[in-house]
Amino acid sequence: MAITINKVELRNLQIEDYKELKKSMIEAYPEMVDSYWKEQDIEKLLSIFPEGQLVIVADDVVVGSALSLLVTEDFAFKSRTYKQITGNYTFSTHQDDGEVLYGIDVFINPKYRGLRLGRRLYDARKELCEQLNLKSIIFAGRIPNYGKYANEISPKEYLEKVKRKEIYDPVLSFQLSNDFHEVRVLKNYLEGDKASQEYAVLLEWNNIYYDDSPKLINTYKSVVRLGLIQWQMRSLGNLESLFEQAEFFIDAVSGYGSDFALFPEFFTAPLMADYNHLSEAEAIKELARYTEAVKMKFQEFAISYNINIITGSMPYIENGHVYNVGFLCKRDGTNEMYRKIHITPNEVFHWGITGGDIIQTFDTDCGKIGVVICYDVEFPELARLMADEGMNILFVPFLTDTQNGYTRVRHCAQARAIENECYVAIAGCVGNLPKVNNMDIQFAQAAVFTPSDFAFPSNGIKAEATPNTEMTLIVDVDMDLLKELHEHGSVNTMKDRRHDLYQLKKMK
Template sequence: MVSFRVAAAQYPIERLESWDAYVAKLTRWVGEAADAGAKLAVFPEYGAMELASLDPATMGDLQGSIETVSALLPQVDALHADLAARTGMHILAASAPCRAADGRFHNAARLFAPNGKAATQDKLVMTRFEREQWHIAGGAGLKLFETALGKLSIVTCYDSEFPLLARAAVEAGAEVLLVPSCTDTLHGYWRVRIGAQARALEGQCYAVHSPTVGTAEWSPAVDENRGAAGVYGPPDAPRNGSWGMPEDGVLAVGVEGQAQWVLAEIDTAHVAALRADGGVLNAAHWVEQPGALPLPPVEVVDLG
């Protein structure tokens, strides 16, 4: 059982003047999370799309932006790996379009451990914008990451709105769900937030939600960004215990639209305690629903 501080980014999409400007920005953000005592930093879905501004010739073109960002990912990932090692933090990098061997692009979230290990979780269920305009393909499977902080899974944005995905991760042992998102309206933000809170309730686990914020008129991909970061748990308490989660399940939430880190304390022992002796036992009673099984397969990845 592990106790640690998590930092969820309300990350602003900005026009970058140079690669060095991006390095400075990311280094500053990661450094602020480390200085605040965080051991896990979570960046949002498609936060990497600001890198499209490094190529003025294509940044106003959707397909050109996708290709520019994908081509930069080796450099981006090397930077994240270095920052994770230097700060001793686990870092979920902002997701980005990544070209696969078959030529198709996937929405790839990459998790970096301070020991040098890293792994990728592709988004599985595409939104209409991704399907119809971006032509981003869904990934092939869900993963559980075994880390020094506990067992983590990633349900990116729209994925968090589909309970069987998170449930499969919970059945595999997930204690913390990471929910990076990118939404251009408050409708979208609330869909993801409600999904994250529902998944925390059903799985009796934590959900860490990180959105993009701000306006980027130069970008055809991430021009409008609305949301607030949050850390959620099940609104419950053990029957035989002196502590409990917040009554509304909200451990921390940011100010909508404001660039900031949102910090909260996570204790995986609380997950075990609630699953064993909560006021309700959602995790255990899931299988009593008609049609609850089978669940999608989960690949276990060792990042410890």
């Protein structure tokens, strides 16, 4: 390290910094005579867009800077030269309502290079872009090493070789490593830039948090609160008793401000006790008679408690077939049905249940969600198709009698969270139900699983309930962390699939 630094500060540029700023500019561009900004230029920039002008100060000396304008996206892409983008160096192109941060200069004094100070400036620009809700950062980057190869390859070929790391360019290589992507090569961009042969590469960094929608109530929630209900199987005298118990839990999770309440698979099973004298296939059909009433009551609860309810699952008869279905009862009063696709051998043998044939996601006031019932989570294709449609939260109501069955559901749910870069919430029934055939014992532990990266818990478990105990689990999940993961994760599972080798698609 050529220079020892005791203190580094990144802050907004002030006019009092000009003398030191000028000195560093001259040293940064020795090959470009009179390339530095005049004091009146800096004054103009500070008057029209002070927050966009940044400096790095090392031991009270200005050693680097990043200067910016606000312009429209259309103007940024149409401008072909440095004179055009800066309004012939007058900055008349700046627009307070521009949706793009255009970088007109960034430099570090050569004496202070190699200390990653330039990266700090770039990170500060990105943070400013997010704070101002701007669409992107755009600028044209010089390619100062191109002059060495100009007689051998074209600028386009040079760009490709830099991207493949076959050639190192001190400017372009740095920008590409900071998540900027190339838009096009510009010819005759900066007059007098002999090192670049007056070529530049137009680069862009997209703000994944940009929101161009009107600021309306309930349009987007960055943090979504989930209420998972670990339901105790118990004898119930009638349907009203079930509603009373369900309302207790809905009231509880709603009282904590939950956006969703998740019930388990077949949580209505205690109502089958009255049909124990029938065969299991006939008893499940009798239980199905309650399904419409349960749906209507839960719609009422969703409205009165201002919460979206995922009703677990229950039997449903249609055209003579018994299906395992549930309902997403939204707090706006509407509802949508989901069906279990994959039916376990036990469900087929004892209850004669038929698998559904619709794979879908659901739009909610908290974003797009998916629901798969128990055994379905063991088939990765379902969740992947939902993730391709933009699903961010996967809900899994389940019913398992043994720890073996629960382990399958749990580990598959964790895998779905990792491979689809989403949250997965699971909730099941606990306890015993001795008076109902084929529903004797239950094992469950509700949990919320996350992707596995630095922004999330190291074990991929956001929260989990006490096993085999009736309780609720209240968990907050951050949607913005998923956006960050999709773009800048340690790995990009969704992006790195080899569509040239394999594809996954719905058949209907």
